[in-house]
Amino acid sequence: MSNKTLTVKHTADRFGQPLACLQDMPGEGAEFRAANLRRLARGLEMIADxxxxxxxxxxxxxxxxxxxxAANPFTTYRSEIxxxxSTAQRLAALVKHLYNGAAHTVRLDNLLSNADEYHARIALELIRWYxxxxxxxxxxxxxxxxxxERDHPTTDDE
Incomplete structure (x- = not known):
């Protein structure tokens, strides 16, 4: 691993499940600043995907x-969305609005005025990425x- 890349060998384990073998990971006692940890975490998310x-x-x-x-916020914040x-429901409404604004409305004032700093940043990252x-x-x-589909499931009768 260099400061900017992470090399991974993708293969399968003995049960035929995906396996990632990370190469050149820092050993015990490696020191990371918060920004480096976040960068590493985003990289590991990409590998898991x-x-x-x-x-x-x-x-x-x-x-x-x-x-x-740059990390894709639709992947990074999937669990929050x-x-x-209630704030997650507002984030979900934002995503649906970006997908089809005519069918799904969103009140940004409601989302941003009721969200804490973390969730407001998520909303802005979603809009920027979109x-x-x-x-x-x-x-x-x-x-x-x-x-x-979760909020408006279809039935076989339709």
Missing amino acids: ECDRGAGLVHPETITYELDQ RGGY ADHRENCPEFMRLARELV
């Missing part, structure tokens, strides 16, 4: 991940569809 998608199951592959790459508490990527972000599209 690749494992979830089955990286290395067909054939082992080695990938170098850029740690300075899907949470059952402004840059729009519907070209598969994680955004997947999450938005999940939220719409």
Whole structure:
């Protein structure tokens, strides 16, 4: 691991499940500042996402991940957006609004005035990411569809 990259060999364990072998990790006693820890955590999230998608199951592959790459807030804050508490519901409403504003309204004043600093930052990161990527972000599209389906399930009769 350098300051800016993390090299991982994706393969499968003996049960055929995805396995990530991190190379050149710092050893015991390594010192990290908060910013470095956050960068490492974002990198590990990217690696976990690749494992979830089955990286290395067909054939082992080695990938170098850029740690300075901006984190996708639709992935990073997925649990906060899907949470059952009121601010999470407002964040979910924001995601659905970005997905289809005509069908899903959102009150930004309500969201921002009732959110703590952490959740307000999440809302702003979501808007910023959407402004840059729009519907070209598969994680955004997947999450938005999940939220719409969760809140408005379809039945086989429809």
